[in-house]
Amino acid sequence: MSSLRAKIQDVFNEPACEQNRGKDAKARKKGCSKPLTPGAAAGGCAFDGAKIVLQPITDVAHLIHAPLACEGNSWDNRGAASSGPTLWRTSFTTDLTELDVVMGQGERKLFKAIREIKEAYWPPAIFVYPTCVTALIGDDIEAVCKRAAEKFGLPVVPVNAPGFVGSKNLGNKLAGEALLDHVIGTVEPDDAGPYDINILGEFNLSGEFWLVKPLLDRLGIRVRACIPGDARYLDIASAHRARAAMMVCSTALINLARKMEQRWDIPFFEGSFYGITDTSEALRQISQLLVKKGADPEILGRTEALIADEEAIAWTKLAAYRPRLEGKRVLLNTGGVKSWSVVHALMEIGIEIVGTSVKKSTVEDKERIKHILKDDNHMFEQMAARELYAMLSEQKADIMLSGGRTQFIALKAKTPWLDINQERQHPYAGYDGMVELVRQIDLAIHNPIWCQVREPAPWDCQPAVREELPRTKSETATLHAVQEFASTMADDFGEF
Incomplete structure (x- = not known):
């Protein structure tokens, strides 16, 4: 754990980050991420962040040394795609039980799992992820991985990022450290070139x-x-x-x-x-x-x-979409690189940005947004669901671009919504990707379903009351006769 603690402090003290350089030594040690609330994922734990960064390595076996739930909650958490190997789509876990923890069988079970994966799949490498449980009970992951690598003749990489050490972003960086320590630089290519x-x-x-x-x-x-x-x-x-x-x-x-x-x-x-x-x-x-x-x-x-x-x-x-979308208002509820790059991309075709989230953006990202939008009035650190709903229901935006967690706010407000985060079904990068993004926005905004869902429901529409016209003598006589007949029937059959 001492080596992990030193690694975390090294990651926090990141000299390439302008925000970090502006802090004093004491503040720098605390890092950029907010501490996790016990019992809350806070957008993902460190283990989740490490798995996000490393799982798209498609020909590697990713082995989770933990109870089954850790792998179940983290598997396939991004819509990454592979052009070849599919081994990364297979879940591997040691599936620790209470008995394994009590009897101290964690390291033995991990070594056995590595051997089984090697014999069944022959991957070029195996990545091993400890989690909160195995880190707390003190399993020496690095020693087991070193021994397995020597025994089986393939790289076994320890990814030391148990969930309790910090946030998802910290896990991203610890995954990068694992690549630096155990992977990058271990193979010399014979075809290196100047391009x-x-x-x-x-x-x-x-x-x-x-x-x-x-x-x-x-x-x-x-x-x-x-x-x-x-x-x-x-x-x-x-x-x-x-x-x-x-x-x-x-x-x-x-x-x-x-x-x-x-x-x-x-x-x-x-x-x-x-x-x-x-x-x-x-x-x-x-x-x-x-x-x-x-x-x-x-x-x-x-x-x-x-x-x-x-x-x-x-x-x-x-050009075909500009007349249909120019002046349309977009609310962007995302973060990271998309907070500024997508803003710039949409403004290029005349779409107005009424707000963009900067919760996961760096200081540099925020400065870019200020430069693009000319002010910071449209930037918000975090907007509660109630505020998002109020903004959309008041029709201050024609569409919201966000992740899947906020889609139902837009749908409840009867506002078009488009997935811009990792679960999206369409690629938006490059020149062709930009055309696809604009096409999807146009399809969402001009979908005829919105005209129907915004109309009042039939049960909310009160029918108009028709003014009663005066009856003729014959109508009045017929009504009296029917009433007398109904009264007679009631007297005759009342005892039943």
Whole structure:
């Protein structure tokens, strides 16, 4: 536990983070994440964060050393996609019971599980995740993994991020530390070239990185490792021979990017593949970094030619949607890189941003939003469900873009909603992804169902009362006769 404590303090003291650099030594040790409330996940524990970062490594066996519930709650928690291996979709757990804990059988059971996985699947590596239970009872995960690696002849990587040590974001960074300590730099590639790059913090949600990779292929740029989206173990192990890196989500793996720059002189920048302008700028910066590292400067011209062609195609496609969406108001309830990159992307086609959440955004992200929106009046740290509902029900926004947890607020307010988070079904990265995002927004806003659901329900509509007309003499006589007959029948059959 002492080594884990030292690792956590090292992660908190992140010099690449501008917010951290502005703190004094005492405040820096507390880190950026709020402490967890006992019994509450607070958006995910450290174990969950580590699993998020590492599970998309598709050919690795991910073994959870814990009771069954830990694996059940964390499995398949992101919509990452794979172009090949499917081993990452198989759940592996030691399934500890109370008897195992009492009898001290945890380490023995873990070693046996590693052997079974190796004999049944022969993966290139096995990642082992301790959780709260196994960390509290003192199982020496690192010793077991070291012994198993020697015995079975394959890498067995301990990912020391039990849930109780902190938040999901801390778990993201501890996963990066595990890659640095046990994976990256362990394999020397025989095909390293001047156009090799790493992409960090890209999860390939709904396969959206596959919309970006063809652009890099056309420029002759090879992605040595995309960490973690659609990754392979050997690619990550040889990632130290890349010439440059792009960091997509700084809050998750900024420590990985900084330490790879320190150890192997791999410069990095933070960028985004959301939106036309940001995608073009990311391609430019990748080419510029490669040239600084020795690539032929002619790649800069080829990059500008590619950008010109792709932007012309994308703007032509988007022109059909501008008359239908220009002036529409969007409420963005998300965080991280999407809080600023999606804002910029939507404003490019004339959509108005009435509010954006910055709960999971870094200081740099917030500054970008201020620059894009020209003020911070549309930024909110956190908005309660009641406030979200009030804003939508008062029709201050035409659509809300958020994650699945707030979709029912929008639906209750009879407002269109689109999933922008990891559970989404459509890829939104790159030029084609931007066109798809706009198409989905147009479909949601102009869906004819909203005209129907906003109409009053039939049972809420009171029928108009028809003014009673005066009766004729014959009608009055008929009514009296019916009333006398009913009265007679009641007298005759009343005793029954």
